[in-house]
Amino acid sequence: MSLRFNAIQNLSLTENVPVENSSKITAIFGSNVFTLKTAREFLSDEAYKSLTSSVKSSQKIDRAMANQIANGIRAWAESKGVTHFTHWFQPLTGTTAEKHDSFFTLKSDGTPIEQFEGDALIQQEPDASSFPSGGLRATFEARGYTAWDPSSPAFIMDIGAGKTLCIPTIFVSYTGESLDYKAPLLKALEALNKAAVDVCNYFDKNVTKVAATLGWEQEYFVIDEGLFNARPDLLMTGRTVYGHSSAKNQQLEDHYFGSIPERVYAYMRDYETESYKLGIPLRTRHNEVAPAQFECAPIFEEVSVAVDHNSLLMDVMDRVARRHNLRVLLHEKPFAGINGSGKHNNWSMATDTGVNLLAPGKTPKTNLMFLTFFVNTIKAVHDYADVMRASIASAPNDHRLGANEAPPAIISVFIGQYLSKVLGDVKSRVTEKMDETDESLLKIEIHKSIPELLLDNTDRNRTSPFAFTGNKFEFRAVGSSANCANAMTVLNVIVAETLKQFKKDVDALIEKGEKKEIAIMQTIRQYIVASEKVLFEGDGYSEAWAKEAEKRGLANVKTTPLALDAMVTKKAMSLFESNNIYTHSELEARHEIELEKYIKKVQIESRIMGELATSHVLPASIRYQNILANNIKGLKEIGLAESSYSNQKQILEQISEHINKTSNLVEKMIDARKKANAIKDTREKAIAYQAKIKDTFFDDIRYHVDKLELLVDDREWYLPKYREMLFLR
DSSP states (O other): OOHHHHHHHHHTTOOOOOOOOOSOGGGTTTTTBOOHHHHHHHSOHHHHHHHHHHHHHOOOOOHHHHHHHHHHHHHHHHHTTOOEEEEEBOBTTSSOBOOEEESEEEOTTSOEEEOOOHHHHHEEOOBGGGSOOTTSSOTTOOBEEEEEOTTSOOEEEEETTEEEEEEEEEEEETTSOBOBSHHHHHHHHHHHHHHHHHHHTTTOTTOOOEEEEEEEEEEEEEEEHHHHHTOHHHHHHSSOSSOOOOSOSSTTOOSTTOOOOHHHHHHHHHHHHHHHHTTOOEEEEEEOSSTTEEEEEEOOEEHHHHHHHHHHHHHHHHHHHHHTTEEEEOOSOSSTTSOOOBEEEEEEEEETTSOBTTOOOSOGGGOHHHHHHHHHHHHHHHHTHHHHHHHTOOHHHHTTTTSTTSOOSSOOEEOHHHHHHHHHHHHHHOOSSOOHHHHHHTOOOTTSOOOOOSSOSSOOOTTOSEEEOSSSEEETTOBTTSOHHHHHHHHHHHHHHHHHHHHHHHHHHHHTTOOHHHHHHHHHHHHHHHHGGGBOOSOTTSHHHHHHHHHHTOOOOOSHHHHGGGGGSHHHHHHHHHTTSOOHHHHHHHHHHHHHHHHHHHHHHHHHHHHHIIIIIHHHHHHHHHHHHHHHHHHHHTTOOGGGGHHHHHHHHHHHHHHHHHHHHHHHHHHHHHHHHTOOSHHHHHHHIIIIIIIIIIHHHHHHHHHHHHHSOGGGOOSOOHHHHHHOO
8 A cells, every 4th residue: 555545544543742831821821941030030139230231232241141041041941851952043054953962071180960061052063064054164164153132031952751951042154154144134133223223222322223024924834744745755755746636625715714724733833832831922823725735923022033033933833743743834936826835024113212213103194203114114124125125035936926815026015004104295395395284293292102003004915925914014925934134134134224324415415504393394205206016005906006016117027047137146145144144155155055056956846756657657547558458458359349449549649649748857957957957057057957947847837737636546646636725634
């Protein structure tokens, strides 16, 4: 019996895994995290103050204090049964990384002791040559460093019966270049903080810090592990390269917000429990639109911690799913013909005085600070739309962008009719010289937090890649498997750059004698006029919008190799270098890394398509072809008229045609891959893989294989079908 039928048979024998049941989330929340509250118990006053200053004010921790902090963390970890520690980081592989070391060591006289010193807390040395570096490190140049990031608290990861202390870190090369997602993100957040504080001080001198906040929404699919194991394409690529749509997919939309299946519900509760212990503040769970698709979302956190928590959650979700004999699929498009998965990044900015800078309040027209940050964000997206598009470019996201569940590759901003009218009023009212009425309009209570509206003043637009949703912007185009840090690094730095220019423009008007409020309003008006073409309120899925966007001069770059070009333009290099995010060599390296990742992912998909066609699809089809041929032959031999087996003959002809087409196309695809592999230039190779392999062969081969799936006897078909993976649990 094939793996497919074994998996289906075993489904009825699968029992729900017992899940720890806590009466209150608050009883376990953060129990595996070295929070500041925990630090208060395990650190001296001096060490605690040093750690607090580092977390809240980014002050450097000296080595003497590091020893005390390390001893306190070890004491806490050992009290929970921990024997090993690791520097936990986020290399450019797209996953997290860790190398475990024990607290155990030997003294010079051979005495065994448990030890964790400040040096081990602050810095370690993983092999940098084995991680993507884009040419920054040669194979023989192995040295790299992980460095402690105190802004993200240490935590204990439970893996089976083992416990490991994880120290969140950044990862840099021996010569100092960033080799991870976290280091550039921290730099971008600091750039935004400085630029935003400078602008906030126009309105409130008490603001000394602005933190970007993030609330991500993680979409994912869950399928049975047995069915997963019977699909080599899922195992190798995270998506099904073949598979005919089942009779029922999501046409009825009855899965959306429906009753959660019991087995999946047990899985959800289990990974939520693990997440709560790690301080991940999950708040929401529900069925998504596609069958077998679900979503979870947390409470907002500061961006750096939120990014760590999302990376950590994806790891937890995968491990816990296996515990339940399930598999979680985080690929952007695991199944054709139904919705893919995104990771909507809800982003805002908050001051240390308690103000959300993107909360309009009751009267947005008179909330000058809101208008300032709102319009600057729109201007940033307008000016750097190509860099934003590059930040979410990947081989898996190419399958999703522009489909009927995801925003198009055209970067636009949705703000809703109400705020569109506000900007229109500002644009039309402000002239070169403002009258007394206009001036009085701007006399607002700038030192008080304005209450938020009870009702949202914007609708939601699912088709917009960047939408304002009441008191935040939602970057909807981010892919479900992506590290949030990449998109957040770009968003924060482009807003920082725009705010820096805004301050220069306002200060220039003030120096010419304009009153501060009038100078701010004049600059806001200029920014509205300069960026209004990026605003779009309609259906982003429509062909009409694609044509309109082209008229407006908005780019529609549908493929990753071309979208990534925006990373290495003079404009991008100036942006990142002037804000101390990337050097030219770091940016070139990341461009190279992303192109290489694209090539390898498409290459793997191409190989598995060929392998499945040769070893699964064609043998099953040929067996059934022979059965039909023998049937026709037998009917002929007993003297029946051709009309009595004409249907069998027609099916046989169809099967033969699809077999031949599949075989020929696979051979041609392999030849095209060999030619692409011979190309030396990475960008040209990536374009060849996209245009000459993926776009030329993937859909055509799939078409013929999916037709064979419909025609071949179900008992002969090795691969689990969509109806089984999506509906059997």
